[in-house]
Amino acid sequence: MTSQPQTPPILPSTAVHLQAAIAAAQAGSRVPSLSAAVVRDGNVVWSGVRGTAVREGEDRRPTPDTQYRIGSLTKMLTAALVMQLVDEGVLDLADTVGKHVPEGPFAEATIRGLLSHAAGLPAEPAGPWWERSPGGSYEELAAANADASLVLSPGERHHYSNLSYAMLGRVVEGLCGAPWRDVLADRILVPLGMTRTTYDAVTPYADGYAVEALTGMLVAEPHQVTGAMAPAGQLWSTPADLCLWLAELARPTLLSDRVITAMTTPQSGDPDERGTESYGLGVRLPVAGERVLAGHGGSMPGFLAGAWVDRESGVGAVVLANTAYGLDVGGLPRTLIETVLAHEPVIVPEWTPTGELPDGVRELLGTWHWGHHPFTMAYDGKVLSLAADGGRAFRFAPAGADTWTGLSGYQLGETLRVVRREDGTISHLDIGTFCYTRIPYDPSVPIPGA
Template sequence: MTSPFASLLPSTERALLHRVAVAQSEGRAPSLVGAVARDGRPAWSGARSCTEGHEPDADTQYRIGSLTKTFTAVLVLRLRDEGLLDLSDPLDKYLPGTAVGGATIAQLLSHSAGLAAESPAPWWERTPGSLRPELADVLGEQPLLHPPGRRHHYSNTGYTLLGSLIEAVRGKPWKEVLRRELLEPLGMHRTTCDPQDPHARGWAVHPWADVVMPEPAEDLGLMAPAGQLWSTAADLCRFAGFLTEGDERVLSADSVREMRTPSAPAEPGDWEGTYGLGLQIVRRNGRTLFGHTGSLPGFVACLWVDAEEGVAAIVLANATSGPTTAAAAADLVRIVVEAEPRFPEPWRPMPEVDEALLELTGAWYWGTSAFGLKLVEDRGIELYPLSGQGQGRGSRFRARTDGTWTGLDGYFAGETLRVVRRPEGRLIHLDLGSFVFTREPYDPAAEVPGGVDEEGWRGLPL
């Protein structure tokens, strides 16, 4: 079944549907739905089912498991942006008495707080949340397995704590905060804590025989912020657009970019994956993707976004294991990017010229390493090593009101760049985190650390 809002070439649509069909067949899933969004708008959806004529569509709910964590992380970032907390604050400041209160909010968001991955038995995903009525029941007797901040260790219990943190600061249930502050503003009316028709039923598929068994669908109680939600491919296309561009009604573009900035080290042997603040960051098919995977008994899910190409893909299936939704979603992104590459924005001149900024452009030298400096929008600048030169220490910089710039990425992220001039106004050099950039290599007229030899450059006698 193809979505009525399809806007891709027929050949691309066929390739996408073929990949969905392969994922459903090889993964032995009772049903599987895939969708693609481009530049924040739904572009295609397709599905396969074991029952002909009963394929799901982009409005069919599936349980999305740990994709719920990204929603919880957005709510925490909202609290930060409102000044109600700081990510460096210890949990104990807002939620005392948990036995893990020394861990910071940022560490909980990035799964680096050292908490255990799961709550004590019985397995929380297949049992009622009422079995764990208090946080002590979720955390158990040994909640910390590693020193906080030392390593990435995925933790479902950590996101339970974040859900309780949201409730403590807002004074309202997590479910209500989620609905009012995120789902309603984004128009995600088919994303709910409990299933609403039409929805898929969760199944376990026997590993050695083509037979199935229904899986329970429990209310997870306190564990809900780690994996409770049901959603649709159409709603997740909207969410992917929000995670790409932000939405001032929910979270700014700067804050969603912060979410997808690596915050935790990669696990040994997994150098193609890391974690931000509620978002996974992976390398697939030579591209950087962010999003999240999810699973609960009876369901697997994945959402990946390629921000550079503006393409997002969602894959949802109703089987406990088998369908490789992460690989399939990455392939859907790849198919669109390769078949219909994004057109670059038309080049346009800047609306006005600032002579003082224009004077800064061109070649600069850090010692003998050559760099280029160019202007970008909103009075920003970009400093980058020229081909074959430098040590790769380039960054983009945002203008401050005091006439300096702050590094946004790369080696100089967070560092201050300032222009140094003589009293009469003549440009001397750039100062960047104590590095001096001059117009010529070791310019004797500039304030080069250590000074410049009086005899200057010379040949080497034979």
């Protein structure tokens, strides 16, 4: 992992607001112990802890290094493994599970469908409650689910499925020839420096609890090793370690930009959410005011976890707690993020003049018409932009002689082709068969229906 430049810590005046937020959450939700951290520009800039009930029979505060179980935050890391293999050409998102794991159930489910919880699989595997039961082998899991059927048609809508991620872990094992936990360590955890993210708990770690509603007394929850279900929710971690993963989501150094873009692009949704949240490839994408966050929530018996980042600003937050219910692990990290951005707003980089224009750019600048609708072509020092007043704007990157590739909106991935006359002057622009001309409906340009 490429080291990040050091970022100044949070101001003391901001830290007071952050500490107040976690204090109110810990007391109001009656959380035995809670640990939180904020990441900005790839560095942990604040951390805080609350509570005293960390381990059974002990009365002491957590430290920033105390591990908590992170539940479904594990899915983001499993998805990263899968997407690495896709990026390397070993796997395709359109592949079916049966192509790589012929001995398992749901052979027709696609890798994309499993990653995005859109394959229609059941939410939970058949058999005993997996989070509270000793985990078995994949062969045992496959046998228990051999007669299971889809609960929804593939692609119909988002339907969260822990079983999907057990199957993805098995795909990784088959392609890499090693256990999921070892592949995860070699490919993700070690390169990112996530030394406190582990399969089993490593001291210091918290015990999981439920809190009796009427007395406030603690009830110990079980710690089970989940076996074949591990890729869905096994891992233990710390806020600082998970900040390294949020930094990767915001400004990738290990994974490619293509992988992170795919993971954070909406793939499925639940109409009951009314557009407030979608799911990418292993990553939840909730709308938070003017922002769209990327991350995940998680739970295991006695534990709650949330890790979210605003990719645009690079500010993210992690909250881990050893409680079974009550703490809003989506809302509290969002509060921490918004607090930082409100008190310490991001300063945008200075604008600098364009040094020189590449060959062929100047003749493309100015007004073009789509029918009678005028657009302005400009250059920002890196890419072309074609924008209508009060309307759509498209960006294009150079792709070769007289060709540009669309970077945004309707023209994403489309080719802008400069069409020239015999004398070399520009006749018009062709963007996916749409003709843009210097004058409205230029009679010298073959525009259908003009």
